[in-house]
Amino acid sequence: MHDGVTVLSAAEWRARRDAHIARVSPWTREHRARRIRGQKHPVIDFLFTYYSFRPARLERWHPGPDVVLTDADEYLEWAGYTEVGGGVGLDPKAFTDARRRTAEFVLALLTATASRPPRLGCFGLHEWAMVYRTTPEEVRHTGWSLRLGHDGTDQVVESSRIGCSHFDAFRFFTPPARPLNALQPTRESQIALEQPGCLHANMDLFKHSYKLAPFTPSDLVADCFELAADVRELDMRASPYDLAELGYQPVRIETPEGRAEYVKAQAEFAERAAPLRRALVRLCERLLRLPDMSIPPLAQTGNTLST
Structure with a gap:
């Protein structure tokens, strides 16, 4: 059981998606431009090389759990999404055993750290x-x-x-x-x-x-x-x-x-x-x-x- 599900209209979720892209694109755009020039940056490159989240994935907007997106069939092309009542949402079946182990480790680590x-x-x-x-x-x-x-x-x-x-x-x-x-x-x-x-x-x-x-x-x-x-x-x-x-x-x-x-x-x-x-x-x-x-x-x- 869960407390509630938020349903976002196409206009709502697209506005949030566009705002997210605008927020992170100054970093991703400059990183791509440097890579084309073959130019390394000793400070910023770390965010895309030591950390393995590619710029394209950072730019991709995800609503998180307990959210339904209406008129969002394009999300069905991405791993982790499925059709649900009223639209598209995260697929619980995509929360694999490997992801569960990751969540268990992160929970233990961050709880201890805090x-x-x-x-x-x-x-x-x-x-x-x-x-x-x-x-x-x-x-x-x-x-x-x-x-x-x-x-x-x-x-x-x-x-x-x-x-x-x-x-x-x-x-x-x-x-x-x-x-x-x-x-x-x-x-x-x-x-x-x-x-x-x-x-x-x-x-x-x-x-x-x-x-x-x-x-x-x-x-x-x-x-x-x-x-x-x-x-x-x-x-x-x-x-x-x-x-x-x-x-x-x-x-x-x-x-x-x-x-x-x-x-x-x-x-x-x-x-x-x-x-x-x-x-x-x-x-x-x-x-x-x-x-x-x-x-x-x-x-x-x-x-x-x-x-």
Whole structure:
């Protein structure tokens, strides 16, 4: 059973679809243009390469569960949709065992993360540890110089306490940097270690949202994407790379002033991520109640139906 089903007329859902496309297209359009030119971007590319949601999929609007679209036969061409009373909606049968396992993992991870206070003060040193004791040819973003040079970068790493709790950041540390981390995160310890102050944990809300597509409402995916884009900017401004040419002024975490600036921004992102994390938790809880999301046969356009 469910609380209600929202039925959207063709004019309503098309307006929402068009608004979604307009919202995300500045990122997708520029990414496609750079790709045609063969031009890499050390900040923005991450959103489309490390994260595997292609621009075309980001642009595609999905209403989410408990919504019926009228005059929407075009959605029947997409996986996950079926005819229901009054129009087209998500097909509970498309919520496969694999998707259920994903929802169970995301629910467990995000619930555990939200239960902890944010830990601030890592100062983005994960990016520094990823280039620790490398040669110019070995850095991840070739073509971009290090602000302090290789020796200066290594000195910052060696004189700092590194406390990265995020496995998917830690796994990119250089071998000599790994023993310097106060934690040794693993995939198995991810649920036990992840915490809401972590920049990468907050960027990953985007990944968790699209992993459940098309069952995630696209408004939520776009919210998580925008957060990831903004967090990524701080992540790279605080990195050892000199990206001033691209308009990214550095957050100089090697100084007390820069560290204070970083902590303030980190806290703001933790606060901004909290409602998105809660929304994803609610979504997972809803999806794990399937197949009770079947649409009543008497759905009528413009009504909200309760059962």
